[in-house]
Amino acid sequence: MDKSEQKREKVSSHKSKPNISPSEEEIIYSALGSPIRREILLFIKERKKVGFVELRDQFGLKVGSLYHQLNSMEKLLTQDENKKYFPTELGELACELLVINKDHLAASQATSAKRDKKLHPFLEKVINLLSFFFLPRPVFEYFSSEPIRTFFEGLIIIGAMLFFSIDGRRVLIGFFPFEVNEWYYSLIGVLGLWVGLFLLSDFLKTIFYHQKFGSFKLFAVIPFTMIPNVIVLFCLWLQDKLTTIFLVLDAQLLIIFGQIWALSLMVTAVSKTEKLTMKRASLIVLFSFYVIYLVSFVIVGTS
Known part of the structure; x- marks a missing residue:
C-alpha cells in the first residue's frame, strides 16, 4: 500500500464532523462552554434517560445551580412524560462535537471564564437575584x-x-x-x-x-x-x-x-x-x- 492510499484510509477512518448549520453549531458551543455542562450532557447520553434527583446526586450540585445548568442546555435536552432528561437531536450532535472539537470547546471555556472573572461578586449576586425575580x-x-x-x-x-x-x-x-x-x-x-x-x-x-x-x-x-x-x-x-x-x-x-x-x-x-x-x-x-x-x-x- 503506497502513501497516498494510506492517507486516504486514514482520512476515511476519521470521524467526520456532523452536518449542522452554523447557527446550530453556535448554540452548541455556547451551551457547552462550561465543563460541568459537558459532563452532564455526556452522562445523560450514556444513561439514555436521567431524572433530576439522579443528576443532583451524581454531580453534587444545589437545586438552583443544577436548574441553571440544565436551562443553559434547553435546546440540547428535553424531558419525557416522567420528567426524565434525554438529548434532543441537536444534543446528540453536540455529543459528537464534544469528541471532534475539543480545542474549540476549550477556547469557549476560557472565554467564558474570562467573562465571569470580570463580574464583581456583588454584581453577580445582583444579576442572579434580578434573574430569579423576573425569570423564576x-x-x-x-x-x-x-x-x-x-x-x-x-x-x-x-x-x-x-x-x-x-x-x-x-x-x-x-x-x-x-x-x-x-x-x-x-x-x-x-x-x-x-x-x-x-x-x-x-x-x-x-x-x-x-x-x-x-x-x-x-x-x-x-x-x-x-x-x-x-x-x-x-x-x-x-x-x-x-x-x-x-x-x-x-x-x-x-x-x-x-x-x-x-x-x-x-x-x-x-x-x-x-x-x-x-x-x-x-x-x-x-x-x-x-x-x-x-x-x-x-x-x-x-x-
Whole structure:
C-alpha cells in the first residue's frame, strides 16, 4: 500500500464532523462552554434517560445551580412524560462535537471564564437575584410539576385580585387603572384576563409549534404571573384607605414596571410548562398580551 492510499484510509477512518448549520453549531458551543455542562450532557447520553434527583446526586450540585445548568442546555435536552432528561437531536450532535472539537470547546471555556472573572461578586449576586425575580424558572418548573395543587393555590391570587379590584372599584387594562361602578366589571376583568391569556397562548403554541391544545398546566400557573397585577391593585387600594399619596413611584413608571414583570413571568411560565424556548414563548406571550389589551381598550372605549 503506497502513501497516498494510506492517507486516504486514514482520512476515511476519521470521524467526520456532523452536518449542522452554523447557527446550530453556535448554540452548541455556547451551551457547552462550561465543563460541568459537558459532563452532564455526556452522562445523560450514556444513561439514555436521567431524572433530576439522579443528576443532583451524581454531580453534587444545589437545586438552583443544577436548574441553571440544565436551562443553559434547553435546546440540547428535553424531558419525557416522567420528567426524565434525554438529548434532543441537536444534543446528540453536540455529543459528537464534544469528541471532534475539543480545542474549540476549550477556547469557549476560557472565554467564558474570562467573562465571569470580570463580574464583581456583588454584581453577580445582583444579576442572579434580578434573574430569579423576573425569570423564576425553578419556581415555574415546580408549579408545573403539580398542576392540581398549583390551580387551587392560584385561586388565592385570583381571589385577592378580585377583592382589591371590587373594593377599590378599579380594573387594570394593560396596568392602566380604570374606575368601574359595578362589581361584575371587576369579575369580568380578572377572569377575562386569566382565561384570555390561557386561550390565546395555548391557541398560538398549537398553531405555530404544533403542540397539543388544552394545557391544564399552563392554565394552572397563569394566576402566578398575575402577581404584579395584585400588587398594583393593592397599592391603589391602600392609597384610597389611607387617603394619602402612598405610591412613591410615578404612576407611569409603576405601569411600565408592572408590564415588564408580568410579561417576564408569563414568558417563563409558557416556556417551562410547554417546553418552549424563551424566544418562542416571548413571541406567544407578547402577541397574547397586546391582543387582550387592544380588545379591552376597545370595549372600555365603546362602553
